[in-house]
Amino acid sequence: MAKKKSNRTIQEETAPAPDSPFYSQHRSVEEMAEGFSPDPGSCVLWKQQQFRPRVWLAVADWSGQPPNNLRPNTQLGSLVPQWGIGEQNRLVQATNAHQVFAPFASLMAPPNVLLAPDTTIAQWEAVVWTFQNPRTACWGTP
């Protein structure tokens, strides 16, 4: 009986050679964020001034509300007709469409639970931050 090939071997065999026109150099998350210095201070400012506003804009986009109508204590369940898994899916999708972790090439992984409808925007920001995937160089920034 033929021995089953591992996925790793298959990847190695099918990856294009460096001289191939289809070759592209693998870039790590850190490389994608080139030019951004992930020192603790810069991470704090990036999280406050770029990550948070993008999360708000994603919520605004998802709910059809002007962003300046939102508050940190606005409940997600009050922004859409019926909060549920479908709406949570759409919110994760909108969050990722807004590339909230740019310049890092990370996405928000969908949380494996249904959040309660009284989850506030401030709590949602924390959920998005916690579910970053892969973890950015700024992971752990308070």
Place this chain on the structure above:
Amino acid sequence: MKQQVLALYAVLLIGGLARAQTQTQTTWSAQFVRSAQEGSVVSLDFGGPFKYEPIPKTATLADGSTMLDLSSVKLISPDQDTEPIKAVATPRGSIGNDGYLYLELNSFSNTIGSITIDSFAEGTKTFLIVIAAKKKDQLYAVNVAVPARGTARLVLSIPSPPVRNQITIQVQNADTHLIFQSLYQVMAKIVITYDFGPDSQVSNIKTGVKQIDAPTGASSVLTVVPNAPLPYHATTYKVNVQIPTGVLPPSFRIVPPAKTYSVSAVANFPSPTVLETAADYDFEPTFTSAVNKTKQTRTNTGLFIVNLKPLLFLHQKNVDGKPREYSYWTDFRPNISANLDTLPEKSSTTPNRITFALDSELGFTRQRSQASSGKVGGQPFDQFTWTNGAHTDTDRDFKVFSTYWHTDMAFDPWKWSETQAFRTRNLVPVGNAPHSIPTPVITAYRFRPSFGCDLGSTEYRSGPADPVLGTSVSRVILKLDTMLEMRKNVSFSVVDTGYYLFDASRRNARDFLLAQVAVNTGLLLRLDINKIQSAVAFTYQRGAQPPLFKPVDTISLGLKLYR
């Protein structure tokens, strides 16, 4: 106390405003940040967005209550012989329409010229940020802790629920890999305390460290896995990590000297805001009057209704941000529903039924056309939920067991249902005072049709088989679930389930109706524990339902506890 002294000092210092009122803001917070790109800045958070107007250089807070003059922001140093420090205020974190999330203070100066506020030898100084309001003689103040430049320190932060098994420690101004090795060696001696405060009924929890993950790449963060996961608690609590001082480099000097170096952060795990299992729970004890049509009698009894329907193992797909028309999810919903009375078996005419089910759901949403985007409530979409599961039905006395495969498809088009939170929302633009809006008469409604079928057989029976129903389960189900809530307190719900029994020898079509009027008494009974609500419910049940399809005609008055 120190803050009050600083506030008083500010009043006396700034322009001799003897009549000025200084208000220390508890909802505001300020953070000193030194970054490689921007240098030293103070980031000020007003607890929400603010509206910025560049020409008069003013910031109007979210609720419109206060207009701040950003042209004269000052920092008061705790050193009494120093003069106020001027700072340039710049709005940051734009959310559009002149709305911002942060005010950044930089370019610090005094009468001599440009200065740095963290150029002291060691320790931490607390500065008071004073901002004048446009309203005369009003000053607002908030303090900011500024550590000495280059101070080595550890900063703790807590991820959000539902992740409860991780704590992160950021290493500042020290070698992260060296700190990791030091902590790894004394892992058993590190103490983590969950401190719920003096007002909590819960005892503080002391635990240790199970694992420390090494920093990856250029990251300055260590991920710590505690032995006991972060507990849910109604209010925020403090997480304190104590590290033996001896293992840390000399740069982590503690004044006064102590055996442990402590770092702490606030944890916010308010059960059940974010739940491991978001579930439908319903318990309803009632006093019931049941009609026995055969004997033409009416009997009074207790009837208990229980529904437990947790949601587990949720997986979501097609949510990576790429333009997509559909998204999917799967989940697992084991559930129990029981409807039991206290009458003798022979005279019981209430809907005695116990159902155990292992259901899995496949749901998907379909985005409607882009032309209708931008509406309140977001992009319109339709949601379909396909449920499949193994069910077992039995009567109260376990005389008949039917096991069958159940499948149904539920349809939730956009706005066929609206929740109370959505219909009674009150949103106003930043900088405007909130105004009360009239509560609509209909504060929530639901219209949810579904259809499906059951296929199986009666596995166990005590006594002869019903000659009409036979021994197999083969039926089509059509269900309509409707609800109307008025003025937030009174809800009318009607759930009608129609069955078509293929194998019945007569009366193939059966029907079961459950109608209920519920008056919310959550506030009256003070039962807002874990968001459990209560209602006085008046219920009418009529028809027939599996497994026995006995005729039912009952009226019940009871208390409903639900979530």
